[in-house]
Amino acid sequence: MVHALTLNAGSSSLKFGLFELGDGRGDPTPRILGEIDRIGSQPHMRATREDGSVLSDAPLPAEDAADHAGALARALDLIARERPHAQLRAVGHRVVHGGPEHAAPARLTPEVLADLATLEPLAPLHQPHNLAGVRAALAAFPDAVQVACFDTAFHRHHPWVNDTFALPRAYYDKGVRRYGFHGLSYDYISGRLAEIAPHLHSGRVIVAHLGNGASMCGMIGGRSIASTMGFSALDGLPMGTRSGQLDPGVVLYLMEQEGMSVAEISDLLYRKSGLLGLSGLSNDMRRLEEADTDAAREAIAYFVFRIRRELGALAAALGGLDALVFCGGIGENSVLIRHKVCEGMGWIGLELDDARNARGETLVSTDLSRVRVLVIPTDEEIVIARAARDMLGRVG
Template sequence: MTHVVTLNAGSSSLKFGLFELGGSDPVTVCTGAVDRIGEPGTFVKARTVDGEVLANGTPGAMPDHASALDWVLVLLGRTYPECEITAVGHRIVHGGPDIDTPLPLTAMSITALDKLSPFAPLHQPHNLAGVRAAMARFPNAVQIACFDTAFHRHHPWENDVFALPREYYDKGVRRYGFHGLSYEYISDHLAETAPLLHAGRVVVAHLGNGASMCAMIGGRSVGSTMGFSALDGLPMGTRCGQLDPGVLLYLMEQEGLSASEISDLLFKRSGLLGLSGLSNDMRTLERADTRETRQAISYFTFRIRRELGAMSAILGGIDALVFTGGIGENSRLVRDRVCSGMGWLGIELDPDANADNDRIISTNLSRVSVMVIPTNEELVIARAAADLLAAQPNEARA
C-alpha cells in the first residue's frame, strides 16, 4: 500500500503526518511533531489515529530540520516498515501573488519560491529547508507544495491593495492572507456536512498561537484579517497583530531599534505574551487569572469581535461563525467572550453546548449558526498529494 508523508516545517518545529492511499480519501495513520528544533530540550510527540502513543519526550537535541526529519523517518520506518512513500506534501507559507493551487516541486520551482523569502523571512526559509531535506531522503517520491496564501488569491482588488503608490502593489506589496490550508479544510468540511451554510456567508476564526479570520462566500475567501505578513490583524501568541505604522517609525527614530530588533519585538515578544508578561499559551493565561492575564484575554477577544464585525460587513451579513485552531477548538472562555453581546449580529450562544465543546454551540433560535470544527491542515496536504499522484501516475512512480 502506498503512503504520503506530510511535512509542516516552522522556524523551530516540524509537524508530520503519515497517510495511506488507495481509497476515495487519504486515511490518517499517525501524526506528530518535533518542537524546539535547534534548542536545548527538543521535544517529540507522535500518536496513531487510534490514540496509541508512538513518542512523547525529549530524545536529545536536534540542531536542524534535517536531523528532525531523520528522527521522523526512523520512527516511521521502525513503526511501519512495510509502507512505501510515494509522495511528500509540504506546507509552504508563501506562494506569491499568482499561485492559487498546489504545485509540484522541482529545482526550478524551489528557486522561484526562495525568491519569495523576503515576504516571509521567518517562515519561507524553514519551509524550503524541509523540502530540501525531504528531497534528499525521498529522491523517487513526488514532492508537492501547498500554500497558505493560495486560498486567498481570488480576493476582490480592494481587499488586496494598500493605499500606497501603485508601483509597490506591482512589486508584490499587497494583502496575501494566510492560514489558507486551515480555511480550505473548513470549507471542504462544510461542503460535505452543511452544504447550505457552505453556499452562504461564513466567517471562520482560526485561533491559535497564530490567529486570523477569513470571510467566505460559497466556500471561497473574499476577505482576511491577515495582510502582507503573518503579523497583521488579530493579536496572537507572540505576534502583535494590527499596529499603527507610526509605532514602527517611533521605535526606529526615538527608541533606536534596528530592523532586526523590531522584527524580534513584533514576532516573538508581543501578543498574548507581551500583554500578559507571562505566557503565549491561552491555557496558562486562563489558569493564572491575574490582572495582566485577564487584560490580555480581553484584548484578544475584543479584537476578534471587532474583526468579526468587519468580516460580516465584507460579506453583507453572516450565516455561520466557525471556531477552529487550538484556542478556537478548546477555549470555552474565548468563545463565550467573543459571542457575548453579539445578538445584534444574530449570534446567540448556548452556554451548555459551549461548555461541552459541541460541534454546534449556538441556540436553536440563533439566526447565525456558531460551530466548532477541528481543522486538519495535514489532510488537505495529503489530498493534494493524492490528486497529483492520480494525475501523474507514471511520473509519480518513475
C-alpha cells in the first residue's frame, strides 16, 4: 500500500504522520501520528495509532535527537517497526513562509528549496527549521516526491489594502507586505465548514485559531480576505510567548534607550512576551486559568480583549458577520476563553449558549443567535497529506 509522510518541523519539535493514500477517491487515512519535542535538549517522543492507542510516550537519549535529522531518524525507526511494508512515495512538509509567489503547494526541487531559503529573514524562527526538516527528508528519501505546503499561501488573494503597509512602494516590491500565517489550519476549517454548513461557508466567517500561536482570519466564500498576522508571525493577537501587535516605536525605544541588540529584541518579542511575559508565570492557558494570581487574570483579560477587538475589525473588513469559528488548542478546549470572547457581543448578533459551550458541542451559539458560533478541531496534517497525494498523482 502506498503511503505519504507528513512533517511539521518547529524550532525544537518535529510532528510526523504516516498516511495511507488508498485509491485517491477519499481522504488519506492516518495510520501513525506523532511528535518529538525538545529536540537538542531533552527529546521526548509521543506517537499513536489511528485508533488512539499509544505507540510511544517516552524520553529519547539526547544524542538520538540532537537535531532534526536525528529526530526524523527516530520517527522513521518507529514507523518501520510498526508498518514494515509501507511504501513511502511522498513526503509533505509544512513550510511557514512561501513569500509572495507561492499560492499553492509546490514540489521541492533544488531551485524551489533555494528560493525558500532566501525567505529565512522573513521568518527567522520558523523557516530555517522547516527547511532543516526538508533536507533531512531529502536525504532519507531521495526518490520520494517532496511537497512544500505553505502557511502563507491561503492568504495570497487578499485585496491590496489588506496586503500592504503605508511605507514607500519600493518596500512592497521587495516583499515587505502582509502575508498572514496559519494558512493550513484555515484551509482545513474552510473545507470542513463547506461540508457541515455550506450556507455559512459561502458567507462571511471569522476563524479564530487560538493556541500557543494565535491569529484570526476573515473569509468570504471560504477565501481569506484579511488576517491579524502580517509581515511576520509576531503581529496581531498576543500568543504564548509572542507579543502580538506592537507599536514600532517600542522597538526603536528598545534599541535607542535600552541599548538592546537585534538578537535581544527578537528573543524578547518571540520568546519572552505574550501570555508568559504578561503573567510572569506560564505560556500555557490551562495553567493560567488555574492560577489564582492577578497577573494571570490580567494576561487572560488582555488576550480576550485583543480577540474581541480583532473580531470587530475583521467584521468591518468583511462587511458583516455570519459565523465565528474557534479552533486551535485554546479555541477548541477552553470553555472560559470562548465564554469571555462572546460575552456581551449581542451588538454584533452573537449570543453564546453556555450549556452547549460547556459540553464542547460543534454549535455553541443559541438558536436565536444571528451569528453562528462553532467549535471545529483543526487538522493541518490532513491538509499536508492531501497535497502530497495530489502532487504524487500529477508527477506519477
